[in-house]
Amino acid sequence: MQGNALRLVxxxxxxxxxxxxxxxxxxxxxxxxxxxxxxxxxxxxxxxxLEALAGFCDRFTPLVALDDPHGLMLDITGxxxxxxxxxGLGNLAARAMQRGGLQLKAAIAGTPDAARACARHGxxxxxxxxxxxxxxxxxxxxALDTDAETVIALSRAGLKTLAxxxxxxxxxxxxxxxxxxxxxxxxxxxxxxxxxxxxxxxPDCVVERHFAEPFADTASLEAVVVRLIGEAARVxxxxxxxxRVFELGFFxxxxxxxxxxxxxxxxxxxxxxLLRLYxxxxxxxxxxxxxGFGFDAIKLAVPLCEPLDTPQHSLDGRAIEEEAVADLVDxxxxxxxxxxxxxxxxxxxxxxxxxxxxxxxxAPLPEAAWSAPEPQEPPARPLQLFEPPQPVEAIAExxxxxxxxxRWRRLTHDVARAEGPERIxxxxxxxxxxxxxxxxxxxxxxxxxxxxxxxxxxxxxxxxPPRWFxxxxxx
Amino acid sequence: xxxxxxTLSDLRRSLAEAALRSGPVAAGRIDLGVxxxxxxxxxxxxxxxxxxxxxxxxADLAAATGFALGLAxxxxxxxxxxxxxxxxxxxxxxxxxxxxxxxxxxxxxxxxDPARLLLVRARDGEGVLRxxxxxxxxxxxSAVLIEPWGEPRPFDLTASRRLAxxxxxxxVPVLLLRVAAAEAPSAxxxxxxxxxxxxxxxxxxxPGAPAFALRLLRQRGGAAEREWxxxxxxxxxxxxxxxxxxxxxxxxxxxxxxxxxxxLSGDGQVTADGRDSGLRRTG
Numbered sequence: 001m002q003g004n005a006l007r008l009v010x011x012x013x014x015x016x017x018x019x020x021x022x023x024x025x026x027x028x029x030x031x032x033x034x035x036x037x038x039x040x041x042x043x044x045x046x047x048x049x050l051e052a053l054a055g056f057c058d059r060f061t062p063l064v065a066l067d068d069p070h071g072l073m074l075d076i077t078g079x080x081x082x083x084x085x086x087x088g089l090g091n092l093a094a095r096a097m098q099r100g101g102l103q104l105k106a107a108i109a110g111t112p113d114a115a116r117a118c119a120r121h122g123x124x125x126x127x128x129x130x131x132x133x134x135x136x137x138x139x140x141x142x143a144l145d146t147d148a149e150t151v152i153a154l155s156r157a158g159l160k161t162l163a164x165x166x167x168x169x170x171x172x173x174x175x176x177x178x179x180x181x182x183x184x185x186x187x188x189x190x191x192x193x194x195x196x197x198x199x200x201x202x203p204d205c206v207v208e209r210h211f212a213e214p215f216a217d218t219a220s221l222e223a224v225v226v227r228l229i230g231e232a233a234r235v236x237x238x239x240x241x242x243x244r245v246f247e248l249g250f251f252x253x254x255x256x257x258x259x260x261x262x263x264x265x266x267x268x269x270x271x272x273x274l275l276r277l278y279x280x281x282x283x284x285x286x287x288x289x290x291x292g293f294g295f296d297a298i299k300l301a302v303p304l305c306e307p308l309d310t311p312q313h314s315l316d317g318r319a320i321e322e323e324a325v326a327d328l329v330d331x332x333x334x335x336x337x338x339x340x341x342x343x344x345x346x347x348x349x350x351x352x353x354x355x356x357x358x359x360x361x362x363a364p365l366p367e368a369a370w371s372a373p374e375p376q377e378p379p380a381r382p383l384q385l386f387e388p389p390q391p392v393e394a395i396a397e398x399x400x401x402x403x404x405x406x407r408w409r410r411l412t413h414d415v416a417r418a419e420g421p422e423r424i425x426x427x428x429x430x431x432x433x434x435x436x437x438x439x440x441x442x443x444x445x446x447x448x449x450x451x452x453x454x455x456x457x458x459x460x461x462x463x464x465p466p467r468w469f470x471x472x473x474x475x
Numbered sequence: 476x477x478x479x480x481x482t483l484s485d486l487r488r489s490l491a492e493a494a495l496r497s498g499p500v501a502a503g504r505i506d507l508g509v510x511x512x513x514x515x516x517x518x519x520x521x522x523x524x525x526x527x528x529x530x531x532x533x534a535d536l537a538a539a540t541g542f543a544l545g546l547a548x549x550x551x552x553x554x555x556x557x558x559x560x561x562x563x564x565x566x567x568x569x570x571x572x573x574x575x576x577x578x579x580x581x582x583x584x585x586x587x588d589p590a591r592l593l594l595v596r597a598r599d600g601e602g603v604l605r606x607x608x609x610x611x612x613x614x615x616x617s618a619v620l621i622e623p624w625g626e627p628r629p630f631d632l633t634a635s636r637r638l639a640x641x642x643x644x645x646x647v648p649v650l651l652l653r654v655a656a657a658e659a660p661s662a663x664x665x666x667x668x669x670x671x672x673x674x675x676x677x678x679x680x681x682p683g684a685p686a687f688a689l690r691l692l693r694q695r696g697g698a699a700e701r702e703w704x705x706x707x708x709x710x711x712x713x714x715x716x717x718x719x720x721x722x723x724x725x726x727x728x729x730x731x732x733x734x735x736x737x738x739l740s741g742d743g744q745v746t747a748d749g750r751d752s753g754l755r756r757t758g
Contacts, residue, residue, distance in 0.1 A: 321560060322615070324613055324614065324615040325560070325593070325616070327613075328609065328610060328615075328616075331609060332606060335605070336595060336596075336597060336602065336606065340596045340597065341593070341594075342593075343589075343592065343594070344579035344589035344590065344592060346589070355579070355580045356579030356580060356589060365590075368590075370579075370580075370583045370588060370589060373583060373584045373586070373709065378674070378677065378683050379584035379585060379684075379709070380584060381578060382575070382578055383540060383577070383581040383582065383584075383585060384536075384537055384574050384576065384577060385578035385581070386576075387575075416673060417673075417680045417682045417683075418681070419679070419680075419682060442682050443682065444673060444674060444682040447671060448670075448671040448672045448673035448674065448686065448688075449535070449537070449671040450671070450685070472581070473574065474581070474682070474685065475541020475581075475585060
């Protein structure tokens with residue numbers, strides 16, 4: 001839908017053969033071909049498909065960028081020889097796309113813009129290095145990807161191809177059509193290079209294995225992973241680094257890509273520990289790794305590296321213990337998730353609920369000291385805290401005495417000992433001014449169980465009766 | 476000679492244990508700081524072993540938790556070898572919902588620096604046991620607490636043996652806190668039942684230090700079925716026996732001090748009848 005008319009966004013080969021083109025109104029197309037099958041364009045689905053395709057192309061190079069519309073840009077610098085040269089890589093990609101029912105028009109050139117112009121407006125294929133100008137100068141000015149008005153203005157001036165533009169002095173061009181046009185021209189003709197922005201940031205370290213035949217059995221899969229981990233560990237060691245995140249990509253022969261990430265709390269390159277994490281990860285997958293018709297490539301990327309010194313073997317016991325605990329945390333995080341492996345951090349507040357924060361143990365924690373408890377005093381705060389507090393029915397002395405008896409979970413507790421009230425004011429800067437004051441009591445019932453109760457409101461003649469809540473349990 | 480190796484190690488162990496029994500506070504044991512109790516335990520709880528702590532009733536869970544925490548703190552005292560390491564706690568989400576979440580200031584008030592605690596919250600009992608088993612193999616911890624709710628399905632004799640073996644191998648005490656669970660055969664070295672006990676009142680009838688009524692239900696290779704009434708002394712990090720003449724000792728329901736009960740059949744198993752109904756599963 002563009003403007004007020006329904007228009008064709010795209011048409012397949014048969015439609016093109018019948019004379020339909022993009023941007024034609026639907027009514028027009030229907031008039032020509034009455035039994036036309038038109039589907040509503042789904043930009044989101046197209047986008048997702050393209051991203052999946054980009055994931056697939058990750059097997060060729062880590063630098064894959066989306067190139068709207070319907071295009072992908074691969075930076076294959078230094079990668080092509082792994083796939084039998086540029087021609088081999090091109091054929092491989094074309095075959096893979098054909099298997100998936102796609103038509104591929106691809107070009108390989110020295111600069112991204114040259115390749116793009118060649119693929120979209122030229123014949124595609126490989127542009128040998130340094131030949132950009134010679135081969136691409138006869139492309140139409142539409143290859144510049146400027147707005148339609150500029151193209152019309154250029155053609156009115158008699159400038160139909162890039163060669164016409166290239167022959168003009170660039171100053172006059174930029175004075176008339178803007179600097180961007182000139183830059184674009186220089187890039188297409190290979191005078192200037194630029195970097196593409198990859199969809200997934202390139203990892204610091206990548207190791208991968210490609211297989212001539214797809215394979216599916218789990219044992220050899222693990223053998224490959226073991227080798228990849230060992231290789232990555234050696235690479236990292238040579239660099240004096242350790243990885244914080246390890247990402248395994250399993251490329252299935254039918255194009256599906258499955259990625260598994262493993263995180264460590266501190267930089268690591270310990271192959272054994274990493275393998276344990278991998279096994280843990282595999283074991284806890286909610287939907288298991290499905291080999292389908294087999295994997296034809298496996299890639300281990302380390303997107304996040306940090307400096308890691310060579311460990312000294314004569315460390316004192318404390319350091320070794322810390323290492324062991326960190327390993328344990330990594331394994332637990334892999335199995336249970338970041339937000340389930342916790343450590344407590346003290347917060348500077350008197351509010352009972354906010355006094356401690358449970359943070360994931362996977363990340364380094366801020367140092368905060370806990371105030372030492374008052375000597376000779378019984379615990380002032382409960383061991384277990386209910387969140388939210390549980391409403392109870394209580395009988396208490398007027399006006400602010402501790403409860404004499406209260407009912408919680410259908411059981412009546414007779415209070416034998418009590419202390420309070422300890423008045424805790426709300427934090428108006430966080431809670432707002434409506435939050436009522438709480439009067440806390442430590443009480444012990446006849447059975448010796450200790451509770452932390454609080455009261456909201458006062459016993460007054462002209463107001464609603466106060467409410468009681470059970471907030472915690474003491475040991 | 477594959478057969479002789481375990482026999483030899485068994486022999487060594489029994490010799491070592493015999494040696495331990497003689498010493499006042501033997502190595503490899505966690506003494507509780509209560510002489511009467513430590514005597515029955517031959518010097519304290521065996522460190523590299525599994526111990527079970529049952530809450531007498533669901534409402535006694537906080538008391539049982541407090542006792543378990545006390546044991547963990549005794550096990551990880553800074554002045555010992557391997558002390559001061561983190562205390563690991565695996566807790567089932569359902570316990571959080573039923574009995575409240577662990578409250579760090581409250582841990583602090585009982586003497587545990589909350590920064591020393593490594594907490595894993597697991598969705599189900601199986602996850603709790605898995606996390607516990609994983610942690611029990613890590614020798615750097617000073618204690619492992621495992622707190623599932625009720626009777627997790629996969630927890631059988633084999634699972635408890637696995638925990639006990641892991642504890643033996645790593646030397647880390649594994650404390651299994653059980654609530655709303657019936658006693659079942661297990662590989663635990665000792666089994667305790669904890670009940671909340673009225674504290675000694677402070678001035679103005681305020682509740683005092685945490686107090687527990689302990690009952691040693693079972694001890695492998697030792698006397699069992701005894702009761703004690705102890706208090707947790709946070710400042711000294713030890714348990715203290717409640718004196719007989721304390722001014723507020725209650726006589727209503729709690730047993731008198733440290734009295735021996737009727738000895739049981741030789742296997743140390745206890746029958747469910749003949750004792751209070753608190754152990755039965757509730758909820």
